[in-house]
Amino acid sequence: MNTPPLPRSARLRAADLIGVGLLGLRGRPMRAVLSALGIAIGIAAMVAVLGIGAASQARLLNRIASLGTNLLTVTPGQNLFGKNTPLPDAAVDMVGRIGPVLSASATGSVAGATVRRTDKIDPRETKGIEVLAGRLDLLPTLGGKLSAGAWLSPATGRYPAVVLGATAARLLGVDEPGRQVFIAGQWFTVLGILAPLDLTPEINTAALVGWDVATSRLGFDGHPTKIYTRAVTEAVGAVRDVLARTANPQDPSAVNVSRPSDALTAQLAAKNTFGSLLIGLGAVSLLVGGVGVANTMIISVLERRAEIGLRRALGARRRQILLQFLTEAVALSALGGLAGAALGVAATVVYAGAQGWPLVLPTTGIAAGVGSSIVIGAAAGLYPALRAGRLPPSEALSTG
């Protein structure tokens, strides 16, 4: 007898495999959308948290860069015996003579002085505004700007004139120069109002008067209580090391030196616990989404026994049926992942835009999100796909 050779088994093309995987989803689009939703929500939450976090970090970095990290402050502290030790009068000039120091200035706290809008207001109501004697070179050293009026000059520094910090002006209800405020029993004319300062918030709540007028009219003792200095950026560390000894050579231990930008840098490094919580919720949602995909696939395999039987009759191998349902589960999950990533990016764009933050897309986060949705889809689809592949064709057809 002339027996023909067995026909060759053909491989399924990749395009056909993807096509048949998507075909299953097209059959019940609403169900596909709903079961992909869980994955989408999880990925969206994660991408949005990462995106918004990255945008806020970028904003902080920009701020730090624009404020500069070369500002150092010196304040008097307690010596080894716990005694408050004022800074010497000459401290500012000494600091100014350190090589890499670009500028040095100071404020001095005027003890007991309060500022009020008028003499009718209770002296105890200070609103937290401090009266400070300010050196004329304070503003350039801080890198501060005026939002209105003028800074103290050698002339106005000798007369009862005051420049208000941004918050102080708002608290006093002063919105333009030329008005008078009542400081320690005397009327002072408002010369100018400062724009808000980020690195030195204590200036925002201060009323700054000239060094001379503070001494002559307000009983200021002339000791600086805070020295501000800008150094060459590369030498900030070196300057910092010698600052205490320079400011108070007799008692270096009674001097506190700090770098205001450290607070912002610490903020940058600080872990955002709220963000971690949201990422955790996103992960839970992903997991629930994965269970949803598995559930959908199991129902789908049960419902489509006849299709499985038909495909087996048309020549599908067990493995090809398995791959079809696995592809379908991965496609379902990946579609959810892509939709979620798009949603997360949209949320980031809207939020960063509303806050005026720079937009930074968390590309690693997006890739990880879509990648993990594919992994979840494969894991969720494995068991249903195995069941589909193992279904005997005779049984699949007889119940169809």
Place this chain on the structure above:
Amino acid sequence: MTSSPPVIDLDRVTKEYPGGVCALRDVSLRIVPDELTAIVGPSGSGKSTMLQLMGTLDRPTRGTVRILGHDVAALDDRQLSAVRASWIGFVFQQCYLTAHLTAVQNVANGLFYHGLPRRARLREAAAALDRVGLGHRRDHRPAELSGGERQRVAIARALVARPAIVLADEPTGALDSRSGETVVQLLHELHRDGTTIAVITHDAGIARSFDRQVEILDGEISAAGSA
């Protein structure tokens, strides 16, 4: 001249299901090329089991099933799938058409596991639709076709791979008599063009119009017609 083997050769085949139900007992049947065979019997007689064994969808408990000379018992899943893909075309009572695919796409599914590119599958499918007289319904979806037309689409899908045999399980079972008649006519035409066909039916009237009738009752062949 070398003789070609029977397309399907059942040799003393028995099929028992778990629980001791014996669906087929010691059945022997040969179907040779170019035959048009009716396997006729009441429901529960074992004819569906017979179709599954002939179509390699199931394996016998005892006995041998040969397709074109190859013993099914010696073939693994991969080889059996290839046999079904290339040599056997199936037509079922329910047409099993995919609702959101057009007629030509449904027919092209008959070549899905052949390794042909999509374009070639669609070209072959269009030719098969022409053969069953539905070339003008190519882009219609199953819901837009009559019951008889749907079954003809399913027949085109069984033919598209040019199988050695078409196995039809109650192809007129879900149709009214007029649609059923057109389907039977089509099977006769295909047979005249050289297709080997085995039809399983409970309808003795349809069976009578075929060259050969095999009657099956309680899992045994009770009468085999001209062969």
